[in-house]
Amino acid sequence: MNMPLAIEHAVEWQTGVKAVRCLGIVDETPDVKTFSFGLKGDESLEFKPGQFLNMTFTIGSQDVQRCYSIASSPNRPRQFAITVKRVPDGKVSNWLHDSFGVGHEVRIGLATGHFNCVDIEADKYLLLSGGSGITPGMSMVRWMLESGQQRDLHFIHSARSPVDIIFHDELLSIDRQWPGFQLSLLCEHKSSARGWGGFRGRLSADLLQAICPDFLERRVFCCGPAPYMQAVRRVLEALDYPMDRYVEESFGGAPLTPGSASPVPGEATVSTQVNFARMGTQGCGNFSQSLLDTALNSGVWIQSACRTGICGSCKVLKLEGSVSMDAALALSEAEVSGGYVLACCAYPQGDVTLDL
Numbered sequence: 001m002n003m004p005l006a007i008e009h010a011v012e013w014q015t016g017v018k019a020v021r022c023l024g025i026v027d028e029t030p031d032v033k034t035f036s037f038g039l040k041g042d043e044s045l046e047f048k049p050g051q052f053l054n055m056t057f058t059i060g061s062q063d064v065q066r067c068y069s070i071a072s073s074p075n076r077p078r079q080f081a082i083t084v085k086r087v088p089d090g091k092v093s094n095w096l097h098d099s100f101g102v103g104h105e106v107r108i109g110l111a112t113g114h115f116n117c118v119d120i121e122a123d124k125y126l127l128l129s130g131g132s133g134i135t136p137g138m139s140m141v142r143w144m145l146e147s148g149q150q151r152d153l154h155f156i157h158s159a160r161s162p163v164d165i166i167f168h169d170e171l172l173s174i175d176r177q178w179p180g181f182q183l184s185l186l187c188e189h190k191s192s193a194r195g196w197g198g199f200r201g202r203l204s205a206d207l208l209q210a211i212c213p214d215f216l217e218r219r220v221f222c223c224g225p226a227p228y229m230q231a232v233r234r235v236l237e238a239l240d241y242p243m244d245r246y247v248e249e250s251f252g253g254a255p256l257t258p259g260s261a262s263p264v265p266g267e268a269t270v271s272t273q274v275n276f277a278r279m280g281t282q283g284c285g286n287f288s289q290s291l292l293d294t295a296l297n298s299g300v301w302i303q304s305a306c307r308t309g310i311c312g313s314c315k316v317l318k319l320e321g322s323v324s325m326d327a328a329l330a331l332s333e334a335e336v337s338g339g340y341v342l343a344c345c346a347y348p349q350g351d352v353t354l355d356l
């Protein structure tokens with residue numbers, strides 16, 4: 001059956017959901033665990049090293065979505081692993097750490113993301129990661145090592161203390177067997193549980209120049225908490241690094257539930273009406289409130305895993321009206337011209353009708 005490209009993509013996205021079963025759980029650090037999953041039957045998961053998955057967890061009677069970077073190598077497509085840090089008050093991370101077990105199931109969508117070393121190739125890489133932001137870089141390193149594509153790669157990872165270094169022993173082992181691999185570990189604090197003779201403190205311009213003098217020749221991939229990535233950007237900009245060779249991965253605020261979106265405070269607003277065509281209902285929005293927030297405030301559920309325009313889970317077809325969009329990384333050109341918008345970063349410019 002022939003269908004417009006945009007619709008074909010949308011159907012593919014909606015039908016890409018698979019149930020996967022947990023095969024194993026490993027304690028990495030005091031507050032980080034790795035969860036390995038297996039696909040069912042003859043299914044497999046195609047992804048590029050560094051990409052993330054949109055995952056749906058059924059917690060009680062509620063489906064909750066989160067995006068997690070895949071930590072494993074794509075060389076074994078019938079299995080994959082995510083590595084999750086327990087976040088204070090984090091609904092999913094605490095549930096995974098405390099209540100999830102081997103044999104339990106979750107649902108996954110398609111893997112996606114521009115932060116990968118297949119689409120963005122280079123002869124020399126500099127991976128910068130902070131805390132649990134190590135996971136996409138680890139997928140790249142594991143893939144390069146396993147597939148014999150051992151390029152010139154310097155991995156600088158920052159952690160709170162030596163006991164918080166995720167994949168510490170594996171990284172030391174890779175450092176011994178891969179001639180072009182350089183590992184630099186930075187810890188903010190010492191710890192009594194594991195001795196430390198490595199770098200202390202945070203990444204600074206002086207430290208970067210000292211431990212990676214050829215950083216200007218390297219393609220930089222950076223992943224970590226927002227303050228970490230902000231600090232890295234400041235360091236690189238101060239050193240005149242060409243930022244068009246800089247790639248970062250981040251995810252924004254937690255997904256919301258219907259009725260829980262907050263209005264944007266302190267901004268002049270112009271009221272708009274957002275119509276949900278299939279439901280036959282309307283919501284009251286404004287120029288500075290995303291379509292996602294308007295929908296949630298109106299009791300209309302839209303999936304939203306990242307809220308930063310990266311994952312594509314909030315993709316929705318706009319039938320009428322115009323919007324401004326902050327970002328459209330998760331949409332193909334065909335989808336944009338077919339009328340799809342990302343509800344999390346689309347703002348109405350007047351009355352809008354959505355295919356919901």
Ligand code: FES
Nearest residue numbers: 307309312314344
């Ligand atoms: S929620 Fe991820 S793109 Fe909108």
